[in-house]
Amino acid sequence: MFDNPAMLVQKNVPLQAFNTFHIVAKASALARIASESDVLAVLADPDWATEPKFVLGGGSNVVLTGDVKPLVLKVEIMGRQLVSETDKAFIVEAGAGENWHEFVSWTLVQGYPGLENMALIPGTVGASPVQNIGAYGVELQDRFDSLDAMDLQTGQIFSLNAAQCAFGYRDSIFKHSSSSNADKGQKALGLKDRAVILRVRFALPKLWKPVLGYADIDRKMAENGISQPTAKQLFDWVCEVRRTKLPDPAVIGNVGSFFKNPTVTAEQCADIIGRDPKVVYYPLADGSIKLAAGWLIDACGWRGKSVGQAGVYEKQALVLVNRGAVDGSDGATGGEVMTLAKAIQTSVYERFGIRLEPEPVVV
Ligand code: EPU
Numbered sequence: 001m002f003d004n005p006a007m008l009v010q011k012n013v014p015l016q017a018f019n020t021f022h023i024v025a026k027a028s029a030l031a032r033i034a035s036e037s038d039v040l041a042v043l044a045d046p047d048w049a050t051e052p053k054f055v056l057g058g059g060s061n062v063v064l065t066g067d068v069k070p071l072v073l074k075v076e077i078m079g080r081q082l083v084s085e086t087d088k089a090f091i092v093e094a095g096a097g098e099n100w101h102e103f104v105s106w107t108l109v110q111g112y113p114g115l116e117n118m119a120l121i122p123g124t125v126g127a128s129p130v131q132n133i134g135a136y137g138v139e140l141q142d143r144f145d146s147l148d149a150m151d152l153q154t155g156q157i158f159s160l161n162a163a164q165c166a167f168g169y170r171d172s173i174f175k176h177s178s179s180s181n182a183d184k185g186q187k188a189l190g191l192k193d194r195a196v197i198l199r200v201r202f203a204l205p206k207l208w209k210p211v212l213g214y215a216d217i218d219r220k221m222a223e224n225g226i227s228q229p230t231a232k233q234l235f236d237w238v239c240e241v242r243r244t245k246l247p248d249p250a251v252i253g254n255v256g257s258f259f260k261n262p263t264v265t266a267e268q269c270a271d272i273i274g275r276d277p278k279v280v281y282y283p284l285a286d287g288s289i290k291l292a293a294g295w296l297i298d299a300c301g302w303r304g305k306s307v308g309q310a311g312v313y314e315k316q317a318l319v320l321v322n323r324g325a326v327d328g329s330d331g332a333t334g335g336e337v338m339t340l341a342k343a344i345q346t347s348v349y350e351r352f353g354i355r356l357e358p359e360p361v362v363v
Contacts, residue, residue: 008032008041009048009071016328018074019059020122021337022253024328027072034076034097036150036157036198042071043155053152054363055196057096057127061255061360065334068363073196075126080106089203091145096126096197100133104235107204113231114143114204117211119238122249122256126197130174131359132167136238137211141167145201152194170260170359210234216241245316253322253331254313258341259293259356272352293348293356294318300347307343308336338362 013030016022031042042048052070056062077095080103084091090112094103100123104115117138121128129147132140144162151158166173166189174197176190210229212218220237221227229237247254264272269289272279276299280292297303297317304314306323310332313319320340324331345356 008038009045013072014328015059015064015068015072016331018056019062019064020249020253021059021063021255021322021334022249022324022326022328022331023064023322023334023337024331025064025334026067028067028069030072030074032074032076033196034078036077039073039150039152039196040155042073043152053193053196055193057130058099058123060123060249061127061131063255063334063337063358063360063362065338065362070193075124075196077126077198079199082110082112083201085206086203088207089145089205091201091203093199093201094125095199096124098125100125100128107202108231108235112204113208114138115202116231116235117238119235120242125200129165129167129172129197129200131170132165132172134170135242136214136217139167139169141165143202143204145203147200148198149191149195150198152196157198158195169263175361216245246319247313247315247321250326252313253324253326254319255360257293257318257359258320259297259318259344260359261290261293262296262354262356263288263290264354265289268353276352291354292318296348296352296354296356297344300344300351302344302347305340307340308332310336310340312340312344334362 009029009031011029013027015025015027033039048071053073054068054070055073055075057075076097078097079095080098081093082090083093092107092112101120103125104119107115117136118133121133121135128140129144134140141162146159146161148157148159173189173191175192177192178190178194208231217237221229266287266289269281280295282290284290294317302312303317305312309323311321311323313321320337322332341358348354348356
């Protein structure tokens, strides 16, 4: 039980260690949330009950463009366990504050494969459903069972299944404000800043099969002469591929892919192929086509370029990096990152007629 709510909330807290871009910014006020009773203590405190709140997980999907005015809820709820079994799956639960990659490693050691393709994605378990993380042919929604969250107005705990999370490509109900669809006449259902995720449950298949078919992974299979890898082999290969292509946020500040891969119609794609035959694209089941945003940005000459201390990563143009130190010194501001992002969007639009959409949340 928390008996002194005032102690829970700290003022003027530096955030550079709490966002993987390592951008220097402060939270006007921050509460570390180790359990649901900590959320209830904040909600019971008249100073904070009705104040706007911002939920921060591992900070791996945010760009801080200034000090954060809403009360930051820094989620540190831990714990991981097998909670039940069905004929087909192990249902494994983890606290929202658990580190994603460590959780993935743990599931493999316990004998519950299924998350290996998503190894080494930065961030926390609680952030994983927010943007429906994914890599090498597996998305979170493929392995998701359900989650528990707390309503930040009423303090009530509720559970959501996959359909209720409204997963899309790097998207979910947690990325939308309740009013964001109102202009389309749709019922407003967004949970952005309205709920805090407490625990997430995953359904990990008992009849596990490797998910293959990605060029980088196929190459590893050929190099090793293996056609049916184990989950641990896949895990190791995914880690190796990511370490060669993507910057480690502990060394170079970044938030992974900065833009989503855009989807276009077959006609638009044919038009682009006509002008740029080397464009990288993937046909989708519904007839639309996904383009590799990294290729589009690279083709516009952005790889290695910078605005101030914000840069385009030399080995993967989809990733923007902070060229300063990880302690935040001499680093990029959120403004520099966004200026660079806008310049990239403009040049990709002018050359290809495609509007790139950022993946992270801009605060
Ligand atoms: N490419 C270039 N130049 C570049 C970057 C990429 O030509 O500077 C080309 C590559 O050669 C490749 C294609 O673009 O042919 C796609 O690149 P890659 O395989 O690296 O994947 P991606 O589409 O850029 C997506 C996810 C990654 C995920 C990988 C692997 C998104 C926005 N990104 O990247 O997810 O790890 O596929 O599945 O969907 C993330 O979301 O933070 C993330 C890293």
